[in-house]
Amino acid sequence: MTVIDCNKLACPEPVLKTKAALDSIEEGVITVIVDNMAAKENVTRFAEGQGCTVSPKAAGEGWDLTIAKGYGCELPDTMPGSSPEARNLPTAILILSDKMGADDKLGDVLMRAFLSTLSKATMPPAKVLFMNSGVLLTAEGSEAIEDIEALAVLGVEVLSCGTCLDFFGKKDDLKVGAVTNMFDTVETLTEGYRVTTIR
């Protein structure tokens, strides 16, 4: 990604550098580093005037302005993991169903593909939590056991809800990972993890 360092530059230089960078791409994302309010507001106004989306983040004495050109999407500040604090947190994935989405057949395929891809991800999660019918994936009869075992081998903590296993009559049929209780689940969801939920 292109990074334009506009530290110590006086107006209108930051805008001119931003313009040159945006003019050189059809679409894409650039980051403009500014160290004063005038440059921040001018670059933002210029880029927005050109139809780009600007996401400012405080960085040191100034701001990093992430400018997306050509995409119809936004980079909201509340996007999971967008703040530096959240980015450094370990990830936990909460799986609430044995299928991904509503359609049974497609849901099956997607869930299998998800778990298999997850084990090959560059940044695998710290924890995967299976709840509700999600526990059917870790118990006897699941076709995803191998993929989930691959995750466990990577050091991913695989946890299944004891109450849920009990409910589905699979209490003694857990094939991969450990059983967890609601106390641990609440701790994971509320403290120290960036949680992504799959239903």
Place this chain on the structure above:
Amino acid sequence: MKLEIPVDDSVLIGLHTGDDAGVRLLDERTALVQTVDFISPVVDDPYTFGQIAAANSLSDVYAMGGAPITALNVLAFPCKELSREEVTAILQGGADKVAEAGGALLGGHTVESPELFYGLSVTGLVDPAKLISNANARPGDKLILTKPLGAGMVSTAVKGGMASPSHTAEMVRSMTTLNKKAAEAMSAVGVRCATDITGFGLIGHAAGIARESKVSLIFEWERVPLLPGAKEAFSLGMVAAGAYANRERWQGVVEVTAKNPEETLLYAADPQTSGGLLISVAPQEAERLLEEIKSTGTPGAAIVGEVASGDASLIVR
């Protein structure tokens, strides 16, 4: 450490009021007006820059109701980057404006500097009975602005190569126009309060009037003239850093109720080079004075608001 200035009864206007120039009484019918100002280039053409810098320096005398009599050049420039011809052109631009103002250029002082600066120290005379200051606005007065705002934005766009030739020409025309005729017209109708709009923008200089006159100034934003190209420059991010600094400094005394308040505040904070006069005039004289000013070289002048009793605040509505 605090700057200590000895009290002198003959000083009618000194440092403490933040006015445009200092004024010292010479005799019952004569007071001396003195000012100095210099600026960095706002345009590429050296002769034009000289004219603008001189018009900007002379303006402070006009804002006090005075007439310039003498002037001295103040020039700092990088010897290796500027040719003799360019330096001569700058000084010629200044000399021509001093002559147009009716003053005599007596000399000046030049130093080498990594950056180019040019301006003038100007001395003028004023009848103390007709002295104009920023402390004499009265509730009920109308406010006339003699030149459109937006010069800071358009000149930033010029610097960035993002101003159209016609917008640049219009800005140059405004900046090279002396406030001479407008000042003569206001003195003729007995105006006692005015200031020129320069680096602090409309809000900064208007705040000076509000503070020193102990009044509130109310601006009708739809009537405030803007240079052509100012809005384009604004949306291209061509806003001078000075506008943000002015906003920071004065936003506490300004209440903006006009639509697009953030945008409006930046226009009102835009620093002007060789800007117009902001005149506080008795309501019954306002229309007549406006017509006179419009017909003598500054057709963009407008009545932009009025003075109300108040607490040194500004309202932009």
